[in-house]
Amino acid sequence: MARRRTAPAPTSTSLEQLLAANEVVVTCGSGGVGKTTSAAALGAMAAAHLGGRVLVLTVDPARRLANALGLEQFGNVESEVPRSAFTDVGVEPRGRLFAAMLDTKASWDDLVNLHAPDEATREAILANPLYQNITGKFVQSHDYIAMERLYEIHSSGRYDLIVVDTPPTRNAIDFLEAPDRMADFFSSRLLRWLTAPARSRVLNYASKPFYTVADRILGSQFLEDISEFFLLFQSMYDGFVERSRAVSRLLEDHGTTFVVVSTLEPAPAQEAEFFVNALAERDLNLGALVFNKVLPTDLFSPKAAKVAERLCRDATPVAEAVSEQVADTEQVCRVLGEVAESFLNYRVVASRESEEAARLGATAEVVATVPYLAEDIHDLAGLLTIGDHLW
Amino acid sequence: MSTGPVDLLDRKLVFVTGKGGVGKSTIASALALVAARQGKRTLACEFDAKGNLADFFSAAPTGWDPSEVQPNLFAMSMDTEESLKEYLRLQVKIPLVARIGPLARTLDFVANAAPGVKEILTVGKVVWETKEQHYDLVVVDASATGHVVAQLSAPQAIGELVKVGLVRDQTAWLSEILDDSATTGAVIVAAPEEMPVNESLELAERIRTETRVDLAATVVNRVLPELFSRDEEEVFEALRRPDAIAALETAAGGPLAPILDAAELAVTLRRTRTVHLDRLREGLPGVPMLYVPELFTRSHGIRATSQLADALAAELGY
Helix, strand or coil: CCCCCCCCCCCCCCHHHHHHHCCEEEEECCCCCCHHHHHHHHHHHHHHHHCEEEEEEECCCCCHHHHHHCCCCCCCCCEEECHHHHHCCCCCCCEEEEEEECCHHHHHHHHHHHHCCCHHHHHHHHHCHHHHHHHHHCCHHHHHHHHHHHHHHHHHCCCCEEEEECCCHHHHHHHHHHHHHHHHHHHCHHHHHHHHHHHHCCCCCCCHHHHHHHHHHHCHHHHHHHHHHHHHHHCCHHHHHHHHHHHHHHHHCCCEEEEEEECCCHHHHHHHHHHHHHHHHCCCCEEEEEEEEECCHHHHCHHHHHHHHHHHHCCHHHHHHHCCCCCCHHHHHHHHHHHHHHHHHHHHHHHHHHHHHHHHHCCCCEEEEEECCCCCCCCHHHHHHHHHHHC | CCCCCCCHHHCCEEEEECCCCCCHHHHHHHHHHHHHHCCCCEEEEECCCCCCHHHHHCCCCCCCCCEEEECCEEEEECCHHHHHHHHHHHHHCCCCHHHHHHHHHHHHHHHHHCCCHHHHHHHHHHHHHHHCCCCCEEEEECCCHHHHHHHHCHHHHHHHHCCCCHHHHHHHHHHHHHHCCCCEEEEEEECCCHHHHHHHHHHHHHHHHHCCCCEEEEEEEEECCCCCCHHHHHHHHHHCCHHHHHHHHHHHCCCCHHHHHHHHHHHHHHHHHHHHHHHHHHHCCCCCEEEEECCCCCCCHHHHHHHHHHHHHHHHCC
């Protein structure tokens, strides 16, 4: 009578499992929390221990990943981290690690090449001043192109795992919504409105007031540029809409998981919470939380705190015990006083942070903690050290 | 203390930017508070409209309309749609109040699609407040690293794109105020760590080459205290020897190793940060630097902002 039920979706209990079970891992979080480093560390660990071809893709306009991976520069092309970089630090990698950074302008050009119906349209778009400005200067276009590129790389099937680093949280929300926004943009009535006069050269009643006002505000040349731009882009409508829907599907896919990275300072933790909620609202999979730069747990020892408080009040009795071995009582006293005060200072910070960790940690199945490391990470060895904490 | 050609708070419009997580909003709030306490009628405006600038003043969430959060200190959050409406009302003077809804939506759409429009609506509002002298000082909690350059250079970008029309005319007065170093300045907030320093240096370079806004100062946040003098450091090392720890623990009747370890961590953190601090200083010659200490407190809101304001005021020589 025991009919076999469908097994519940297995829940990962570690980042190792999470990375083994997914094809796309998106790291997100506020700036300065070590998000990019975490992404690189996860990629490095996956390449080292899980095998296969692993790509770390950064879409952050700032060039951080190169720094963390010890690569001088890398552009839109994926470049491999040499095997020797692993073996030099005593690791025999089971797989291969690649890294790439988003080049917005080049990616837009690729897209136009892909979707433009003919050579003339392609040339006209590439030469349109609005197009050049959108692709070159303005930040919003990063969002869409980042997702588009993730999709492109993912569907090429070249990688077993793609770890994507994203811009800081508020932007990352934009970037989740970018595919939908792009689809809306191309489907909108306003776009048809704007392009109508260029098609018919006759202003209809509905769009006339807009043009009257817009003309006064923006000037007719600019308006023509806009119209041309939209008209040209409309010729790529089907391609774009289809593509942006596919990108949305990829983000919602079972094989895609999100890792929210944060320190336990109040502001980044708040952003992390914001992001965790945003993922839930969109039915996207929160795979894990990573807490970075966490202070040592020794700071919580109540006995040590008692000693520190006593030393702060009067360190003399304790100082006298070592003054013969070390230095005169007065100097030892001063040092012990400083040491004790510093302990109590950091203790305050650590307890505030542990409250934050408990609160935020309740939202995810997998929570990984990386301690405060004295050195900044700028090579593979450092990434693997972090990786060991994450695993 | 002189902070370069024009003292920071003697300017009229100050953009505070920096990599996320370094305490940009905290410093912007504290700076605004310093100015307000100096008797300046001050507006604090957050560009990324999260509405949490108010948290730093322990006030109710801010919106488009400025609210007085401290004596002399007003706070608002940017909203490009409101900015557009205000712009149309003030600049275009088109009696279209009834039709402004659909029109605004249309233009909002253009703003989303056309480059620079959103940026100029954002920057335009604070420059407008400066132009009209509604405040003695406007402190902007500007966008993080990447975005702010596009915002500050929006008038040039629009200028290149739009050759005639009202918008074109608008860019002239915007540029006039933004480009004038006696009026406008940018402040980069940095944390003395490797990546934040790298990005601060990159940002400074971009502000210099891609915008015409003067880099008025760098604020280094969370500077750790020096625990020991050189002599004391030797004593500290001696105290960490096992025999010394044993003697100390016997005398104290409790554990000392964790306390000494924590101090070691504090010393290491301070030392590594000093290296990056030096790099920042060397990378930005001639840019005044203000140092703000790490606050080891549980406090937040106006209390923490107030402590930072005290530290900033001291650095500014008030």
